[in-house]
Amino acid sequence: MAIKKNTSYFQKTDFYFSVFAAYYSFVLAANFAAGANPAIIQRYVASLVFCTDVYIIFRMLDLRDVTFNALATGALLLMTAVTIYFSIDGFFYLRSLDEATNPESLATYQGFARSYIFTFLIIVANVKSVTARLLFYGLATASLFLNGARSEFSAVLFIVPIIELYHAKYKLYSVTLAFFLSIWLAANADDLLRLLPENRILQLFDLSHSSSGAAREQLSLDAWRTIAQNPILGDFASYADGHYAHNILCGWVDFGLVGLIFFAALLIFPAVQLFANGYFANKKSGDFILAFSFCCIAILWALTAKAVPDMSIGAALGAFAKYRYLTRYRQPT
Numbered sequence: 001m002a003i004k005k006n007t008s009y010f011q012k013t014d015f016y017f018s019v020f021a022a023y024y025s026f027v028l029a030a031n032f033a034a035g036a037n038p039a040i041i042q043r044y045v046a047s048l049v050f051c052t053d054v055y056i057i058f059r060m061l062d063l064r065d066v067t068f069n070a071l072a073t074g075a076l077l078l079m080t081a082v083t084i085y086f087s088i089d090g091f092f093y094l095r096s097l098d099e100a101t102n103p104e105s106l107a108t109y110q111g112f113a114r115s116y117i118f119t120f121l122i123i124v125a126n127v128k129s130v131t132a133r134l135l136f137y138g139l140a141t142a143s144l145f146l147n148g149a150r151s152e153f154s155a156v157l158f159i160v161p162i163i164e165l166y167h168a169k170y171k172l173y174s175v176t177l178a179f180f181l182s183i184w185l186a187a188n189a190d191d192l193l194r195l196l197p198e199n200r201i202l203q204l205f206d207l208s209h210s211s212s213g214a215a216r217e218q219l220s221l222d223a224w225r226t227i228a229q230n231p232i233l234g235d236f237a238s239y240a241d242g243h244y245a246h247n248i249l250c251g252w253v254d255f256g257l258v259g260l261i262f263f264a265a266l267l268i269f270p271a272v273q274l275f276a277n278g279y280f281a282n283k284k285s286g287d288f289i290l291a292f293s294f295c296c297i298a299i300l301w302a303l304t305a306k307a308v309p310d311m312s313i314g315a316a317l318g319a320f321a322k323y324r325y326l327t328r329y330r331q332p333t
Helices: 012-033 040-059 066-086 107-125 130-147 152-167 171-186 189-194 198-203 212-229 249-278 286-302 311-329
Strands: none
Touching: 012 040, 012 249, 012 311, 040 311, 066 107, 066 130, 107 130, 107 152, 107 286, 107 311, 130 152, 152 286, 212 249, 249 286, 249 311, 286 311
């Protein structure tokens, strides 16, 4: 409908995302015809559908909508309350919910954390007050710590300085302050960690004792072995169902070298362009920092934690396409 009303609405990023989805679909169809594991095909089809849905949502998101912003803020506060209320001994325990006897009725803790951080970034991108942003940072950090989702927790710690440096009037002073704060935190890490309740998030500070870290390392080694044997085309579905390298290597394994390069370009080009053309601009934009935040997080997760394509990729590219459209034809927030 938007394209029918305005033929300029469809941008290059929309085209490139469409090509990515088409290539992805072709690989899935070819491997399904060749007899690949149907369960793995089904999981990848769902990933593509989710990624496309999220792309459309962020492509058409309106940060000026007061009602939407109020509802998003209410949703974030409610998710925070749910996390705190259902935490047991410092951990968000989903099975304490009455519906836990039916796992299909509940989000996984990762899914809940993903919904939380997506909503958090939308809200924070639109907040001009430093005090209000600090409040939301505190809520997000506490909630995701209790949730135990290490990827999302790490993403918040990663993106907060990026957002604040963007808003900082004196960037050199802010960088210096952040540098000395990091040194202080590193020097006092052991004392600070002893004040926190036992939680799987703490494994981030000592990966040698993380069973998940060891398993992911083994999956990455398996991916490299597959890539060495099939460097051009990869070997789709060579993992058992539910297993994959939790990083960009799974894109190489499943979609070959061409798919990997195309996917990497889809993430790197928007991030570089946003950084070069908007990060140091005097006029601040909520649409800009939303797109840049998601690009940074999508790259972080692609390198360290998530499969391809994760929903964050759809969010990053959708927000980027929207920002590009606004800068050309309208005024971004």
